[in-house]
Amino acid sequence: MNPDKYHGTIAERYDVERCHSLRWAREQLAVADFVRDGPVLDVPLGTGRYGEIYRERGFAVTGVDVSADMLAVASARYPEFATFQGSIFALPYHDSDFATAICTRLLDWLRPSEMQVAVAELRRVARTIVATIRHGHETIRVNQTHQLSAWYTAIDGLYIEDRRVTEITQDGVEEMFRLRPPTWDDVLAQFQHHGHTPYFEMQRIACEWFGHVQPSPETHRVTSTYWPAADLVKVIDWMASKHDATAEPEDHYRTDLPPRFEDGPVTLMRGGPQRRTIVLDGRRRINRWRGSPGLYPVLLIEWQR
């Protein structure tokens, strides 16, 4: 199991030995669908096989790969792409530098713990992630088949916007995912899906915290999560006890969750004198909310004073 073998003739012959497979074609099509915004970080860039797609769309592209030989092939084709010889485990970019980070055919080479580190780096530098993974029962044959649960843990907190199977073999299912942070519409759609609107429930929660505050029908936004309403009330009570009414409007609090919500941080933001926002940025394991297919770890309550 060594993903660092793509040098010399392996690099030179990389495309020609693979590009006639169905898997390759499916990946190209899925990338054309899934990569919609630039700037793009492609890691590992490899031979720059998605370069035409990026070029047609006018995306600014940065490519990272440990192999100088793979980068050389890509640079010869796409001299306008910025390239960097380095590892996915330590990307030399700031948080949110990219709109999209794409990672195909690498995570399968990594152990589950390494895969989590790699995904954490992608999440750090980009809002949307497009990645392939092979999942099924955890095995190591040629390379790694991950358990789906390990993948879910790595992408916890992200919304699976789209997914596409690119190959099924005896080793597992190769699949490409498009992931991004969940939005209010994602959450609401989920509640509607279950024939339930959280509107009054969340109004009640908001009013319980600030009894004198009435959420504005025009501006309030409420979302819920897989946390049941009773738990949300407890969380908000707890956050209220941490709330510093004298702090400046733009203050931003980051604190640990109380023990009963032990898996992640809570962000309490005050968005200005006319607006308050609470974001519970859950880092819990991905749960399915009453069997629903989506993952909604964010609670957002916003209202006007």
Ligand SMILES: C[S@@+](CC[C@H](N)C(=O)[O-])C[C@H]1O[C@@H](n2cnc3c(N)ncnc32)[C@H](O)[C@@H]1O
């Ligand atoms: C199977 S190729 C995939 C290339 C391309 N993304 C594709 O889909 O065809 C694996 C690539 O990962 C690169 N690689 C291996 N370990 C890496 C790491 N830790 N960080 C970045 N790239 C790595 C290799 O040099 C190679 O170019």
